[in-house]
Amino acid sequence: MSEQPVPAPYDALLLLSFGGPEGPDDVVPFLENVTRGRGIPRERLKEVGQHYFLFGGVSPINAQNRELLDALRKDFAEHGLDLPVYWGNRNWAPYLTDTLREMVRDGHRRIAVLATSAYASYSGCRQYRENLADALATLEAEGLELPQVDKLRHYFNHPGFVRPMVDGVLASLAELPDDVRAGAHIAFTTHSIPTAAADTSGRPEEHTEGGEGGAYVAQHLDVAQVIADAVREETGTAHPWRLVYQSRSGAPHIPWLEPDICDHLETLHTQGVPAVVMAPIGFVSDHMEVKYDLDTEATAKAAELGLPVARSATVGADPRFAAAVRDLLLERAAAERGRSPERCALGALGASHDLCPVGCCPARAPRPAAAGADWSGAPTGV
Numbered sequence: 001m002s003e004q005p006v007p008a009p010y011d012a013l014l015l016l017s018f019g020g021p022e023g024p025d026d027v028v029p030f031l032e033n034v035t036r037g038r039g040i041p042r043e044r045l046k047e048v049g050q051h052y053f054l055f056g057g058v059s060p061i062n063a064q065n066r067e068l069l070d071a072l073r074k075d076f077a078e079h080g081l082d083l084p085v086y087w088g089n090r091n092w093a094p095y096l097t098d099t100l101r102e103m104v105r106d107g108h109r110r111i112a113v114l115a116t117s118a119y120a121s122y123s124g125c126r127q128y129r130e131n132l133a134d135a136l137a138t139l140e141a142e143g144l145e146l147p148q149v150d151k152l153r154h155y156f157n158h159p160g161f162v163r164p165m166v167d168g169v170l171a172s173l174a175e176l177p178d179d180v181r182a183g184a185h186i187a188f189t190t191h192s193i194p195t196a197a198a199d200t201s202g203r204p205e206e207h208t209e210g211g212e213g214g215a216y217v218a219q220h221l222d223v224a225q226v227i228a229d230a231v232r233e234e235t236g237t238a239h240p241w242r243l244v245y246q247s248r249s250g251a252p253h254i255p256w257l258e259p260d261i262c263d264h265l266e267t268l269h270t271q272g273v274p275a276v277v278m279a280p281i282g283f284v285s286d287h288m289e290v291k292y293d294l295d296t297e298a299t300a301k302a303a304e305l306g307l308p309v310a311r312s313a314t315v316g317a318d319p320r321f322a323a324a325v326r327d328l329l330l331e332r333a334a335a336e337r338g339r340s341p342e343r344c345a346l347g348a349l350g351a352s353h354d355l356c357p358v359g360c361c362p363a364r365a366p367r368p369a370a371a372g373a374d375w376s377g378a379p380t381g382v
């Protein structure tokens with residue numbers, strides 16, 4: 001019999017995500033939440049609103065998080081891990097503040113947080129920590145006793161995140177017509193971010209200059225290499241690959257990471273590449289950035305070029321990902337109890353830090369961020 005897993009000091013897990021609209025009336029208020037004070041051009045907002053209206057005003061992201069919640073609860077129950085799982089979002093109901101209030105009222109004092117963003121970056125890491133700080137400030141103003149919240153480490157290189165994506169790329173290669181499969185390229189995609197934000201992503205010693213992309217780009221390149229190697233091992237073919245970007249936002253004069261997936265497809269086509277697998281390694285589920293930017297826009301671009309493409313699956317609610325979350329939680333719990341747990345990680349970079357140090361993924365305008373070394377609002381002690 002295996003030993004009972006020990007989640008202590010944690011008494012609950014919070015799944016922290018982006019949130020998305022659930023009907024046409026939600027779209028504009030959702031976009032206002034996302035872009036509050038961020039200087040996104042009106043034109044871009046109108047355009048993105050259209051992406052959502054094309055899908056009936058419903059983002060797939062909330063349904064996907066509900067599935068992930070189910071998968072987590074099932075995995076925990078099957079492995080004797082007695083820990084309640086809650087869900088809260090940055091931009092739509094259930095809102096983080098409401099969920100955190102419910103957790104405190106339910107008596108939770110020490111909360112592990114899993115963000116649905118696997119990599120370092122302001123948007124994917126610090127902004128979630130700022131959201132936690134804001135939520136805690138609200139609860140404090142309401143006179144509630146604040147819990148301690150700890151954000152689980154980046155899991156981009158955890159095998160439970162990477163292996164389902166290897167299977168996804170293999171399945172996409174199998175989908176391509178026989179005569180073009182061997183020559184197919186893999187385009188690993190992620191969300192474009194401003195090069196200035198990419199250069200300052202990760203710990204200060206990981207920051208770069210001149211658009212090299214800091215930890216954000218290094219982490220994606222590491223995952224892409226691991227997947228490409230695993231695919232070569234499985235198929236015997238070394239499919240050429242490149243990391244490219246999608247979902248660019250912001251003003252045109254500000255440099256963002258490039259090339260864009262659509263431009264990349266055009267370049268490959270010009271070079272005579274016969275087929276492409278688009279692998280959205282930057283995303284945890286097939287939400288709107290995948291459904292619109294890849295499955296709609298980039299796929300239309302490929303059709304126009306006469307270039308066969310297939311888009312590989314994100315991890316979503318894969319049971320291996322749910323198991324990875326359990327592993328990350330138990331690993332961190334053990335570390336908080338003073339043990340030295342084994343830390344699963346593939347690739348060259350090794351397991352990411354538990355606690356974001358000062359200067360990790362800085363904001364343009366500094367604001368309080370919880371669950372990092374620069375958080376002073378946290379109660380001390382276990």
Ligand SMILES: CC1=C(CCC(=O)O)c2cc3nc(cc4[nH]c(cc5[nH]c(cc1n2)c(C)c5CCC(=O)O)c(CCC(=O)O)c4C)C(CCC(=O)O)=C3C
Pocket residue numbers: 018019020021031034035038040044045048059060061116117118121123124191192193194247248249250282283287288289
């Ligand atoms: C790095 C990153 C991730 C991956 C990490 C993570 O998953 O967190 C991500 C995820 C997502 N981004 C999403 C949606 C949007 N992102 C926007 C805007 C922006 N994203 C940015 C970055 C990222 N975004 C940035 C630098 C901006 C510019 C404005 C700003 O600095 O804030 C906008 C505004 C309109 C626009 O400009 O596109 C929308 C609507 C959805 C929900 C999809 C759905 O509804 O299914 C998800 C999961």
Ligand SMILES: [Fe+2]
Pocket residue numbers: 191
């Ligand atoms: Fe985004």
